[in-house]
Amino acid sequence: MKIGDKIPLHCERCKKSTEHAVLYIDQRDETQSDESGQWLLEHTLTRGFTECVVCSWPKVRIHVFTLPTEQESYRSIPREPERPVPAWAKRLPTDVQQLLLEVYGAFTDKRYWLVVMGCRTLVDMFALERIGDVGGFAQKLEKLQNEGYLSSHDKLLIKQAVEVGHGATHRREAPSERECLAVLEITEHLIHKLALASHAETLNLAAATKAKTASRKPPR
Numbered sequence: 741m742k743i744g745d746k747i748p749l750h751c752e753r754c755k756k757s758t759e760h761a762v763l764y765i766d767q768r769d770e771t772q773s774d775e776s777g778q779w780l781l782e783h784t785l786t787r788g789f790t791e792c793v794v795c796s797w798p799k800v801r802i803h804v805f806t807l808p809t810e811q812e813s814y815r816s817i818p819r820e821p822e823r824p825v826p827a828w829a830k831r832l833p834t835d836v837q838q839l840l841l842e843v844y845g846a847f848t849d850k851r852y853w854l855v856v857m858g859c860r861t862l863v864d865m866f867a868l869e870r871i872g873d874v875g876g877f878a879q880k881l882e883k884l885q886n887e888g889y890l891s892s893h894d895k896l897l898i899k900q901a902v903e904v905g906h907g908a909t910h911r912r913e914a915p916s917e918r919e920c921l922a923v924l925e926i927t928e929h930l931i932h933k934l935a936l937a938s939h940a941e942t943l944n945l946a947a948a949t950k951a952k953t954a955s956r957k958p959p960r
């Protein structure tokens with residue numbers, strides 16, 4: 741990493757990966773040892789102060805080189821997202837998109853309570869968008885299945901995902917990273933359908949136009 745380099749990093753303001761220009765660099769050494777002093781590691785930290793080339797939002801990129809293990813690692817402040825935001829998120833209704841971004845942010849920050857609570861709210865928002873306000877969570881799932889938005893398998897998965905949250909509340913322990921990832925993937929799978937709905941509308945329109953044009957063709 742040197743001044744003038746352009747590095748692809750996640751921009752907190754653009755909410756996506758963008759080029760970041762390295763404006764300034766400094767270097768510092770740190771040593772790390774165990775209490776008995778039996779092992780000693782020397783870390784050289786190169787800190788690059790960068791900004792997004794699109795919106796100038798700042799970010800610090802840190803390269804760590806460790807001796808004698810000769811290991812290298814990188815980290816960023818703020819952290820790089822653990823799970824990149826999918827491109828289809830742009831086609832979601834604004835409030836759903838905003839909450840999804842917050843859930844991804846919470847996942848990166850390892851705030852697993854917030855992730856499962858956020859996912860539950862995303863499922864609620866999906867239900868409200870598709871079938872309106874029809875009562876409790878169980879009724880919503882029932883109606884979503886009856887109206888064809890959820891297969892029985894999807895419904896089972898969502899129930900299990902919500903139970904992870906309930907289970908965590910009862911045992912008063914945050915859900916594990918693995919549980920959290922499962923809940924997040926199941927929720928993504930469901931709300932992806934909201935994003936796909938806009939494609940379906942486009943395709944229906946295209947098919948209708950095609951059929952209209954075909955019906956005008958003279959018979960051979």
Ligand SMILES: [Zn+2]
Nearest residue numbers: 751754792795
């Ligand atoms: Zn930016």
